[in-house]
Amino acid sequence: MADVSSYEHTGDGVERRVLLAGPRSFCAGVERAIEIVERALEQRGAPVYVRKQIVHNVTVVDDLAGRGAVFVEELDEVPDRATVVFSAHGVSPAVRQEADRRGLDVIDGTCPLVAKVHAEARRFAARGDTVVLVGHAGHEEVEGTLGEAPESMVLVSTPDEARELSTAVGGQVSYLTQTTLAVDETAEVVGALKEKFPLLQEPPSDDICYATTNRQAALKAIVAESDLVLVIGSENSSNSVRLVELAHREGTRAELIDRAGDIRPEWLAGVRTVGLTAGASAPPALVTEVVTRLGAFGPVRVEEREIARETVRFDLPSPVRGDTRRTADGRSS
Numbered sequence: 001m002a003d004v005s006s007y008e009h010t011g012d013g014v015e016r017r018v019l020l021a022g023p024r025s026f027c028a029g030v031e032r033a034i035e036i037v038e039r040a041l042e043q044r045g046a047p048v049y050v051r052k053q054i055v056h057n058v059t060v061v062d063d064l065a066g067r068g069a070v071f072v073e074e075l076d077e078v079p080d081r082a083t084v085v086f087s088a089h090g091v092s093p094a095v096r097q098e099a100d101r102r103g104l105d106v107i108d109g110t111c112p113l114v115a116k117v118h119a120e121a122r123r124f125a126a127r128g129d130t131v132v133l134v135g136h137a138g139h140e141e142v143e144g145t146l147g148e149a150p151e152s153m154v155l156v157s158t159p160d161e162a163r164e165l166s167t168a169v170g171g172q173v174s175y176l177t178q179t180t181l182a183v184d185e186t187a188e189v190v191g192a193l194k195e196k197f198p199l200l201q202e203p204p205s206d207d208i209c210y211a212t213t214n215r216q217a218a219l220k221a222i223v224a225e226s227d228l229v230l231v232i233g234s235e236n237s238s239n240s241v242r243l244v245e246l247a248h249r250e251g252t253r254a255e256l257i258d259r260a261g262d263i264r265p266e267w268l269a270g271v272r273t274v275g276l277t278a279g280a281s282a283p284p285a286l287v288t289e290v291v292t293r294l295g296a297f298g299p300v301r302v303e304e305r306e307i308a309r310e311t312v313r314f315d316l317p318s319p320v321r322g323d324t325r326r327t328a329d330g331r332s333s
């Protein structure tokens, strides 16, 4: 953690406690996706195209863009036979087929936990189910999952939408969820589905991923003691936005910030304890920067509350596995 004692106090001089939620920041799927782009740049040289933001964080995207990654919305912006990385959020089969047809050198950055939901969608649809996907319309992950079986799947995001399904679907009904939803709200939607469809088939294990679940539980453990919660993450980061909503639901003021410079002095008026967390796509270094920035307003005392230790790691896909090794500071060598 940054030593803030040497910073000039330009703020109100009030001593504050910073409660750090743990776990926070990068998950295994995000680390893997970033390493895939880094290795592709090292092994193939720039430019390496990336379909959509590799992860939903402006700091990560700006950093990789500065090193030669070219972020595009769709494959028609990628030259034939160029290297393209699919983002952590996954793609639909139609996108894979298009890449094949174009002879693109594809490296798949889809998080294995998103790929698990895709596989479930294919399996449930193949046995004839109507598959209800609980998620947010327009999110890239949802578009990719729906694309696995568009004729068999229906999207809902609220308990009311789930209740309205009763006349729209028939046969065996199963459900899946987006990986980055609010745990509590999703339980309400699933509860409504179970009321309508008592024989509702469940996924074999939770689709909301371990990282989303842990970050929400970690924030819950500090939110009641916090006068203000700061969530580091970008506006399009689903799991980060869910953390802000969780704090609001618990009755605590919360702000989503991309970087330390986004903190407004007026937010800190009357605040003695700042709860601090970061979404799964936000780099850990930003947490250090935010603590440092808070130290410029007045002395800070940092306490960490770690509710779980994460040890999940995912293998890299074979096209970039190579023999590159990580150095002690986590960068590729």
Ligand code: SF4
Residues within 6 Å of the ligand: 027, 028, 029, 030, 088, 111, 112, 113, 114, 179, 180, 209, 210, 211, 212, 239, 280
């Ligand atoms: S938030 Fe979960 S599903 Fe998304 S990349 Fe991270 S581990 Fe994978």
